[in-house]
Amino acid sequence: MTGRILQTALKKALQRGAPLQTRAIVPRVAQAGTETLGGPRPSAAAVRTFTSAGPKPYTVPDSAWGRNRAARLELAAAYRGLDALGLNEGVCNHLSVMAPAADGSDQEVMLVFEYGHHFSEVTASSLLAVDADAKTVEGQGRPDITAACIHLGIRRVRPDAKVIFHTHQPYATTLACLKDPELKMVHQNSTRFYNRVAYDNNYAGLAHAMDEGERLGQQLGSKDIMFMGNHGVISTASTIAMAxxxxxYLERAAELQILAFSTQKEIALLSAEASAATEKQLWDSLTMYADAHYYSMYRRLRKTQPDFEL
Structure with missing residues (x-):
């Protein structure tokens, strides 16, 4: 959907009488030298809600604009990184994060990519910021209708979900297509998700209404991951690195499960006790591990696709 068709669909989905409006606030490019690998850590005041307090491969000004810019950098790297790993599909998957508005107001905005763009095209400045009614308040263009309905709808139920990633990654989505989509405890990778996965087996078509996003939020409950039956998966987290x-690791766990069951031999499932114990061990240090993994991808992208920071 493009242009007038997308605008009409969004209006109907949001069930608002007033027309959706676009207010262009194009984020300015950072000054030279403010984002350098190995630069100083941001001050305590600049700690963002979408990221950990650990060292970053970039530095930004200690301001609302700087925090907005940091969210853009990290989200753009996530789009590019997931594409490099082959975990996206077409232009139909979407990642979002809640961040401070760039103009310094008290408003919190949702950053998401523009409809019709591929993950490999996303840059920090091309990301849109939309408000709670899906009105574009930073940048130009509109988000995909399903992105607006799923992400904003879930956050009406789970306002703590600062970061929401939705993909159709192949192995995890394969499990979501089974009558029994349960992620089995077949490997150490599986145990990080022990008792942290929700399942929605009520696929009813594309998410073109905010009510569907709210329903997904209710189905997600307090879990971190949701398998969307006959559709894909959702990852929620407090930081971009963790999502x-x-x-x-969800994809790796799903791949190992499918490969193990494809042998048609008896599977040595981990016990509930071993799964719970390993889950605790992993989560005790998971922020450190997730940061190390994600920022290694960030540095890799700086070498191979440096334009993502534009």
Missing amino acids: FDHLY
């Missing part, structure tokens, strides 16, 4: 790491 990225979730999707990577």
Whole structure:
């Protein structure tokens, strides 16, 4: 959908009487030298809600604009990184994060890519910021209708979900297509998700209404991951690094499960006790591991696709 068709669909989905409006606030490019690998850590005041307090491969000004810019950098790297790993599909998957508005107001905005763009095309400045009614308030263009309905709808139920990633990654989505989509405890990678996965087996078509996003939020509950029956997966987290790491290891766990069952031999499933114990061990240090993984991808992208920071 493009242009007038997309605008009409969004209006109907959001069930608003007033027309959706676009207010262009194009984020300015950072000054030279403010984002350098190995630069100083941001001050305590610049700690963002979408990222950990650990060292970063970039530095930004200690301001609302700087925090907005940091969110853009990290989200753009997540789009590019998931594409490099082959975990996206067409232009139909979407990642979002809640961040401070760039103009310094008290408003929190949702950053997401513009409809019709491929993950490999996303840059920090090309990301849109939309408000709670899906009105574009930073940048130009509109998000995909399903991105608006799924992400904003879930956050009406789960406002703590600062970061939401939705993909159709192949192995995890394969499990979502089974009558029994349960992620089995077949490997160490599986145990990080022990008791942290929700399942929605009520696929009813594309998410073109905010009510569907709210329903997904209710189905997600307090879990970190949701298998969407006959559709894909959702990863929620408090940081971009963690949501990225979730999707990577969810795919590896799903792949190992499918390969193990394809042998048609008896599977040595981990016990509930071993799964619970390993889950605790992993989560005790998971922020450190997730940061190390995600920022290694960030540095890799700087070498291979440096334009993502534009």
